[in-house]
Amino acid sequence: MRNKGWDLTFRYNDKIGDFKYNVGADLSDVKNEIVNLAGTGPYMYDRTIHQEGKPISSLYGLEAEGLFQSEEEIKNHATQFGNILAPGDIKYKDQNKDGVINAEDRVIMGNYMPRYTYGFDFYGKYKDFDLSFLLQGVGKADGYLDQQSVMAFYMGGTAQEWHKDHWTPENRNGSYPRLTFNYPNNEQVSSYWVKSAAYLRMKNLQVGY
Secondary structure, three states: OEEEEEEEEEEEEEEEOOEEEEEEEEEEEEEEEOOOOOOOOOEEEOOEEEOOOOOOOEEEEEOEEEEOOOHHHHHOOOEOOOOOOOOOOEEEOOOOOOOEOOHHHOEEEEEOOOEEEEEEEEEEEEOOEEEEEEEEEEEEOEEEOOHHHOOOOHHHOOOOHHHHHEOEOOEOOOOEOOOOOOOOHHHOOEHHHEEEOOEEEEEEEEEEO
C-alpha cells in the first residue's frame, strides 16, 4: 500500500497598537492506493473492497440513478430486486447492459479515506483581554448511511427526521425513497446512501481577562 501527499503550514504574527495577534493554518493531502495484492484479490467485505490501484476499503456497490417516477419507467428498465417495484423505489444502473441488476453491476462508489485535512488557529490579545480558538476539518471524505438511517422503523424503532421527506406522488423530489419495510430493493448497498463526510468544527474557544 502506498500513501502519497503533502503538507503546508502557514504562520503570521503582528501587532497593531495594543492589539497583538498570531494566526496559523495548515493543510495536508494524502492519496492512498493499494499497489500489490501479490497476485490475489480483489477482496470484498460487505460494502467495501480491497483492489489494486484503488484506496483501501473502497466503498463498493450499485450505482443509483435516482428514484423511479412512473410505472412506465420501471417497465422499460432492467430487472431489479423483488417483484413489487413501484414509483419512488431506487433505480440502479445496469453497468454490463445484461438487463438484470445484480452483483455483477457493482462499482467503486467512494472511500472512507479522508483527504484535505486542514486547521486554523488564532490568538489575539488586547490589553488585558485575550481570545484564542482552533478550527479543524476534512475537505473530502465519504460516509455511508446504514441501518436505521437507511431503513425507516429499523428493528421496530422510530422513523428518523429525514424519513419525513420521502417520495410521494406529490413529493417527487423527496430525498428518501417511498416508505417501505423490509424491502430488498431499497436496502441494497448503493451510491444512494453514500454521503459527504466533509466537515469543519471548532475544537476550542477561549476568552480570557
